C-alpha cells in the first residue's frame with residue numbers, strides 16, 4: 092500500500108535529526124524496556140520512511156502508529172522544534188483520509204455511534220447525579236465531567252463537591268453530556284472530532300455558564316478554543332486566591348505520596364500537593380503521566396497497559412509510597428478497572444479530586 | 453527479504469539462549485534499528501538485546517561461528533552511521549544493560565554497565581557530573597561515548613571520554629570477556645586507549661569504570677559578538693596570555709545571519725567556572741579584555757549558562773528557526789588553520805547553494821560544520837552529502853583530521869589521510885577479528 096503525505100508533513104518528518112531526545116520522556120519506550128521501535132523517535136523515523144516509499148504500509152504498521160499513550164510528552168523536547176506528537180496525529184489523520192482506518196480504532200467508532208463516547212464499555216453518564224437532576228442555566232461554574240469521570244461516580248462527585256465549596260452556583264450537563272472529541276482527534280478522526288466538539292459547544296451554550304471547568308485535561312489541551320479551564324488549574328487558582336484552603340495534614344504513615352500526573356502539565360498537581368503540610372512528595376520519572384489519551388492502549392492492548400501500570404507501581408513501591416494519587420479521572424478509572432481494587436503493592440490508589448476533598452473539608 | 457540459512461540458524465541459537473523476546477526479527481523492529489542521527493540507513497537481519505556480558509559473549513561466538521557481522525549500538529545518536537549494520541547481520545542493542553554496578557563516592561568512581569546513559573550518570577552523585585553530554589539530551593550511552601571518544605564543549609577542561617575512563621570490560625570479537633583495568637588508577641593507559649575511539653570495531657564494551665569530576669560551584673557564560681573569525685583567534689590568544697581558565701569556548705560562524713537574518717559574522721560563547729573567588733578574578737580579567745577589544749558581550753549565570761552548552765542549543769537553534777535538516781561533519785585542525793577551514797566550509801556552502809554554520813573551538817582546533825538542507829528535495833539532499841565529502845577532503849588537504857568527538861563512522865577515513873593509523877589498526881584488527889565480523893565498514897576498510 093502506498094501513501095501520499097502532504098509536503099508539510101513530509102518535511103516535518105524529514106527534519107528529524109534522529110537525536111532520540113523524544114525517546115527519553117516517551118512512556119512506550121520505557122514500558123518496552125527501551126526498545127527503539129516503541130519510542131517516539133522510531134514513530135517519526137518510520138513514518139518518514141513510509142512517506143518516502145521506503146516502508147510498506149501493513150496492518151501491523153497501521154496499528155503501531157495509532158497505538159501509544161498519546162501523552163504528547165515527545166513534543167516538549169525536540170531540539171529542532173518538531174511537534175512530534177502533532178506530526179503523529181497529522182500522519183494518523185492523513186492515513187484515515189486515504190482510507191486506511193486501523194482495526195484498533197474501528198471499535199471506538201462503533202462505541203461512539205452507540206453510546207456517544209469512544210470509550211465504550213456500555214458507558215452510562217450521570218449515574219453520580221440524583222435521578223431527577225436538571226442542569227441549571229447561567230451558573231457561575233459548569234462542571235464538564237468528561238466521559239471517563241462518569242465511569243467512576245465517586246470521583247465525579249468528589250470533583251463536583253469541591254467545586255461547590257468554591258461557588259454556590261455550580262451545574263453540570265448531566266445524563267447526556269456529549270464527548271468533547273479530544274480522544275478521537277488525537278486518533279486522527281479530525282471531522283468526527285469536530286462534530287463532537289460542536290455538539291458539546293451547543294449543549295454548553297444552551298446553559299450559558301460563566302465558566303467551564305473540565306474534568307478531562309485532554310479536552311482542554313486538544314481544543315483550547317473551547318475555553319475550558321482544567322480542574323487542576325482552577326483548583327490551583329482558587330487556592331492562590333484563598334477561596335479554598337487545605338485544612339488538614341497527612342498522617343505520618345500515610346504521607347509518602349507518589350503522584351501520577353496528567354500529561355498536559357505534569358507539575359501542576361504536584362504544586363498543589365506540595366502545599367499540604369508534612370507531605371512527602373516522591374520524585375516521579377518524567378515519563379510517568381496518564382490521561383484519556385491512554386484509552387486506546389488500555390482497551391486494545393491491555394497487556395501493555397498493564398505492563399505500564401506494573402512498571403509505575405514498581406517505582407512507587409521502591410520509593411515506599413503509601414498512597415498513589417492519580418490526577419486524571421480517566422487514568423484512575425483505567426487503573427481501578429484493571430486492578431479491580433484500589434490497593435496495590437502496599438499503596439492505596441486514590442483519585443486526585445477525592446484526595447483533595449478529604450483534606451479541604 | 454529471504455534470510456540466509458546461516459542467519460536463521462544463528463537467530464535460533466541466540467533466541468534459545470537469550471529468550472525469544474531478546475531477538476527482534478520483524479520488519480518494524482528491524483527498520484527501527486536501521487538509522488541513527490546521521491541521516492544514513494542500513495537494515496539489520498535481526499536485533500539482539502542482551503542483558504549480561506555472558507549474553508554478549510554468546511552472541512559474538514554464534515556470530516563468529518556463522519560468519520555474521522555484528523554491530524554494537526548504544527542509543528543510536530551517532531552522527532556518522534557508527535551503529536548502522538552496513539554489511540547486514542545483527543545489531544546488538546546495549547540499552548538494556550544500563551545498571552550501576554558499584555560506586556566509590558570518595559574517589560568519584562562508578563562502575564556502570566555500558567548501556568547506561570549520560571542522564572542516568574548525572575544522577576549517581578549529588579556533587580559530581582558527567583561533563584561529556586554530546587547529544588545534549590543525555591541520551592548517549594557510556595558504550596557509545598567510549599567507542600567514539602566523545603568530546604563536548606567542556607572538553608577544554610575535562611578532556612574527552614577517554615580521560616574519564618579508568619577501566620573497561622570488553623567482549624572481544626572471539627567472544628572472550630576481558631577486563632582492562634589496573635588495581636589502582638590507570639598508570640599504563642596505552643591498551644585502554646586502544647579501545648577508546650575504536651568505534652565498535654574491536655569489541656563490545658559491557659561495563660566501564662569511570663571517574664566523574666565535581667560540579668563546579670559557580671559558572672558564568674559570555675555571549676560575545678565578533679566581527680569576523682580572526683577576532684576569535686585574537687581573543688583566544690589574549691585569554692591564553694592572561695591565564696584565564698576557560699572551561700568552554702566556542703565560536704559560531706554565520707549564526708546571527710542564519711538565526712536573525714543579519715548581524716555580526718561570528719558569535720562566541722565562553723564559560724568560566726570554579727569557586728566564587730576564582731570566578732570573580734577571571735570575570736574581571738575577561739571583561740577588561742573584552743572591553744579593550746571593544747567586543748559587545750552579555751554575561752549569564754546558572755541555568756541560562758547551562759543552557760548554552762546543552763546539546764549545542766545554538767547549533768540546533770538554526771535548524772529550528774529555519775525549519776530545515778542538518779548534515780554535520782567534525783574536524784580537527786591546528787589553530788592556524790581554523791580560519792581557512794571555516795572559509796572552505798563557507799565556500800562549499802555557497803557553491804552548492806546550501807546555508808552553512810560552523811562551530812569552532814579555538815583552543816582545541818575543533819571545527820564542526822553543519823549544512824542546512826530541505827529534506828524532501830532529493831537534489832538538495834544529494835548536494836548536502838556532496839558538501840560534507842567536499843569539506844572533508846578539503847580539510848584533509850589543508851592538514852586537518854576527521855572524526856574528533858563524533859567518530860569517523862562510515863567511509864570517513866581513507867588510507868591517504870592517515871596511513872600509519874590505518875596500517876597499524878588493520879594489523880590489530882586482523883589479529884583480534886580475523887573474519888572482520890565486528891562492525892565492518894566503519895573506521896577502516898579491509
Ligand SMILES: Cc1cc2nc3c(=O)[nH]c(=O)nc-3n(C[C@H](O)[C@H](O)[C@H](O)COP(=O)(O)OP(=O)(O)OC[C@H]3O[C@@H](n4cnc5c(N)ncnc54)[C@H](O)[C@@H]3O)c2cc1C
Pocket residue numbers: 109110488489523524525526527528529530531533534535546566567586587588591592593594595596597598599600601602603604605651652653655656657658763856857858859891894
Ligand atoms: C544533537 C547531537 C549532537 C552531537 N554532538 C556531539 C558532540 O558535540 N561531540 C561528540 O563527540 N558527539 C556528538 N554527537 C554524537 C553522539 O552523541 C556521540 O557519538 C555518542 O557518543 C554516541 O553514543 P550512543 O550511545 O548513541 O552510540 P551509538 O550512536 O549507538 O553508537 C556509536 C558508536 O559506538 C559503538 N558502540 C555503541 N555502544 C557500544 C558498546 N557498548 N561497545 C562497543 N561499541 C559501541 C557503535 O558501534 C557505533 O560505532 C552528537 C549527536 C547528536 C544527535
Ligand code: SF4
Pocket residue numbers: 116117118119120130131134159160161162163164165166175176
Ligand atoms: S505521545 Fe507519548 S507515548 Fe506517544 S510517542 Fe509521544 S511520548 Fe510516546
Ligand code: SF4
Pocket residue numbers: 106107108109110111112113114131132135168169170171172173175
Ligand atoms: S527529538 Fe526531534 S530531532 Fe530528535 S529524534 Fe525526536 S523528533 Fe527527531
